[in-house]
Amino acid sequence: MAGPPVRRLVIKLGSALVTSGEGPRTAFLSDIAADVAALRRDGTEVILVSSGAVALGLGRLGLSRSPRLDHKQAAAAAGQPFLMQAWETAFASHDLCTAQLLLTAHDTEDRRAFLNARSTIAALLKAGAVPIINENDSTATAELRVGDNDRLSARVAQLAGADLLVLLSDVDGLYTADPRRDPDAAHVPDVAAVTPAIIALAGGASGSGPGTGGMRTKLEAARIAAAAGCATLIGSGTEPGALRRLLSGEARRTRIAADGSPARAYKAWIAGTLAPIGSLVIDAGAAAALRRGSSLLPSGVTAAEGAFARGDCLSVRDPDGEEIARGLSRYDADEARRLLGARGDEITARLGYSRGDALIHRDDMVLR
Numbered sequence: 001m002a003g004p005p006v007r008r009l010v011i012k013l014g015s016a017l018v019t020s021g022e023g024p025r026t027a028f029l030s031d032i033a034a035d036v037a038a039l040r041r042d043g044t045e046v047i048l049v050s051s052g053a054v055a056l057g058l059g060r061l062g063l064s065r066s067p068r069l070d071h072k073q074a075a076a077a078a079g080q081p082f083l084m085q086a087w088e089t090a091f092a093s094h095d096l097c098t099a100q101l102l103l104t105a106h107d108t109e110d111r112r113a114f115l116n117a118r119s120t121i122a123a124l125l126k127a128g129a130v131p132i133i134n135e136n137d138s139t140a141t142a143e144l145r146v147g148d149n150d151r152l153s154a155r156v157a158q159l160a161g162a163d164l165l166v167l168l169s170d171v172d173g174l175y176t177a178d179p180r181r182d183p184d185a186a187h188v189p190d191v192a193a194v195t196p197a198i199i200a201l202a203g204g205a206s207g208s209g210p211g212t213g214g215m216r217t218k219l220e221a222a223r224i225a226a227a228a229g230c231a232t233l234i235g236s237g238t239e240p241g242a243l244r245r246l247l248s249g250e251a252r253r254t255r256i257a258a259d260g261s262p263a264r265a266y267k268a269w270i271a272g273t274l275a276p277i278g279s280l281v282i283d284a285g286a287a288a289a290l291r292r293g294s295s296l297l298p299s300g301v302t303a304a305e306g307a308f309a310r311g312d313c314l315s316v317r318d319p320d321g322e323e324i325a326r327g328l329s330r331y332d333a334d335e336a337r338r339l340l341g342a343r344g345d346e347i348t349a350r351l352g353y354s355r356g357d358a359l360i361h362r363d364d365m366v367l368r
């Protein structure tokens, strides 16, 4: 693979690749499943964002393409199981288990829902499953919709802490104009930052056949991903072996650079964007442990102040009231108060369950 090894990869597959007028494009799905299986053997964790539910569902319900939201929502409901069945079949021949997540914009914007989706995805990857994500089109109202899977996949890359997002489409990247309309359009191999001038190259929102966003939503997705420390490749998935050739650098594509690393972007978000909802007071031993890079365990916490919920940002203070860290709580305030001073093996005894050993995990914490 060209460049540094990819630790966690999100691949977005557009409707035109996943479906044809007759149903799922099984040869394409098998090809992707084989490439994903090989990536996983090489140590890369892979998450798919697959479009295609609406296109498949329209066919099954005998409806035609139209802007009517209720028809699209009905089609998504009818098409989604068909889509997952096709993916399940493709991955079964590699002994890989698929797992469906249907997200709304709320799941990627609300901090608690974000953390839940994040930990579900982490648990699925750890268990060896292939998460396959789509938007929950069937019930999402206009305000709750991301609206296209390009941007959804960027938000998934952000919440999963991915280092690479691949947008597989029917075009091998960004051109200086829509190559379907302008024969003189030139390919753009590298983009350092998604500026308004770059977005302007994509023109309006028109895309190909069953697609939703055209090139514009792909660039918007790349911008979201870059801010989350994730690079983006936009390439064509129309030829067999496309994903492998794209990742190895053999295939033509557009690469949009990341702005920093996923971990840095996530910590900057915690440090700079979130206002603390409550605080934890910790003893001197815990303060020293945090400075050495440890997670905050309940055993070193002497007080939990405020009415915070799991996922809220907390200020961590030493006995003198000095703020020494900020981080996202893994427990609600009531739970945290019941856990004060608890050792790891006492958590389940006190609560009847455990959300993990840390009140604030070091990955979710920034020292001041």
Ligand SMILES: Nc1ncnc2c1ncn2[C@@H]1O[C@H](COP(=O)(O)OP(=O)(O)O)[C@@H](O)[C@H]1O
Pocket (backbone or CB within 6 Å): 013, 014, 015, 016, 017, 150, 168, 169, 170, 171, 173, 174, 175, 176, 177, 178, 179, 180, 201, 202, 203, 206, 207, 208, 209, 210, 211, 212, 213, 214, 215, 216
């Ligand atoms: N500047 C551009 N460079 C490349 N493609 C463009 C550009 N402007 C518009 N497009 C169109 O965007 C299409 C890809 O978007 P879309 O059909 O939504 O794909 P998908 O279904 O994969 O999301 C291309 O087929 C192309 O016609």
Ligand SMILES: N[C@@H](CCC(=O)OP(=O)(O)O)C(=O)O
Pocket (backbone or CB within 6 Å): 013, 014, 015, 016, 050, 051, 052, 053, 054, 055, 076, 134, 135, 137, 147, 148, 149, 150, 210, 211, 212, 213, 214
């Ligand atoms: N969620 C929709 C896909 C929306 C979408 O962005 O489609 P596309 O532009 O083909 O990736 C579906 O499953 O049909």
